[in-house]
Amino acid sequence: MRIQRLQLTNLRSLSSLALDASPEINLVHGANGSGKTSVLEAIHLLSLGRSFRTHQARHVITEGCTEATSFAQLCDEQGASAGNLGVSRSNQGELRARFQGQDIDTAGLAALMPVQVIDSDAFNLLDGSPSIRRQFIDWGGFHHSSRFISTWRGFQRALKQRNSLLKYGRIDRSVLDVWNREFLSYSEELTKLRQAYVEAFIPQFRSILTALVGDSAGGSAGEPVGELDIELRYSRGWDRERSLEELLNEGFERDQRQGFTGYGPQRADLRFRVGGRSAAEHLSRGQKKLTVSALKLAQGQVYSETTGRRCIYLIDDLPAELDARHLGKFCTYLKASGSQCFITCVDPELILELWGVSEQGRLFKLENGKLTASEPFGDSE
Ligand SMILES: Nc1ncnc2c1ncn2[C@@H]1O[C@H](COP(=O)(O)OP(=O)(O)O)[C@@H](O)[C@H]1O
Ligand SMILES: [Mg+2]
Structure with a gap:
């Protein structure tokens, strides 16, 4: 399953935001604190009914608001519309999830829209x-x-x-x-x-x-x-x-x-x-990042082979800990996997260069709670 369009409301510092997603790479960049990780949290909410950064819903909900919602128009691997999914969390901890007009439980969500997160907490795997x-x-x-x-x-x-x-x-x-x-x-x-x-x-x-x-x-x-x-x-x-x-x-x-x-x-x-x-005890930070990334990507790969579907990768601050050579390998792998990726970073230049030409890749700049989209991947030669 892929996300065609994502809309979120009252999630951390983002009061309202919509994003028309690429089936391939979605690169979200912006300064520290601009809300990049929050966008990934919104997608995770759709997949597991909670954030990957906290188990307590109230931290994710914009201060002073009663609930955060995440809504997505989904499509299948061929791009055919696959229905609407909406998930909300209230500051009382209540979870409401609806898919195609019906209630859906967390096991249903997990089966519908599996995601793999690669972020600084992924080191915990080791x-x-x-x-x-x-x-x-x-x-x-x-x-x-x-x-x-x-x-x-x-x-x-x-x-x-x-x-x-x-x-x-x-x-x-x-x-x-x-x-x-x-x-x-x-x-x-x-x-x-x-x-x-x-x-x-x-x-x-x-x-x-x-x-x-x-x-x-x-x-x-x-x-x-x-x-x-x-x-x-x-x-x-x-x-x-x-x-x-x-x-x-x-x-x-x-x-x-x-x-x-x-x-x-x-x-x-x-x-x-x-x-x-x-x-x-033995590996460097960079080597650990490569190891935990390989673990997460392998999980996505086995999922694909078992089900014939692909999971979505949420990669927070992709360049962190990686030199240009390893970042390049990472981009090459992701591109070849054909999976939908949502990637955040502060400065997108190096990733744009390493990813290379992509008809569908999209770049989003996040500033003052607003998102501006462009399609720069097609231009690079
Ligand atoms: N519950 C909340 N309500 C309002 N703002 C919040 C809440 N939680 C975090 N923030 C703010 O949201 C921003 C964090 O966004 P984040 O997605 O982590 O940014 P980035 O990943 O771009 O560094 C910070 O400016 C933080 O102060
Ligand atoms: Mg962040």
């Missing part, structure tokens, strides 16, 4: 807590298999039940056995779905990382990726040599003391290593 990496895998799993969402929900329910029993103190073993069985069966299913996703994901990640770092050597599974050789491994949340059932039985008393379940898919993680060392 440096942040495992829960961020689990969310990342689960986004992929959700789009990879139609069984994922019900399995994920079933697992969360079983985990919650087991944990509340553990906290309760006097435990009826027969009740615990019922929830253990439920927990084990969902754990097995969820782990299979996540593993299937990660298996599809890793080769894409490696080949995109190769494209971004620009060494033609390597790139296929198991080979070094040019100047950045990152080993990515999925860790399922319990010992590789043991069964989860065994560990649950063995760890029962500890689980009871702690009041939560110590092993299982709730502890799953992705591990990144470079030459045997932790990537988070």
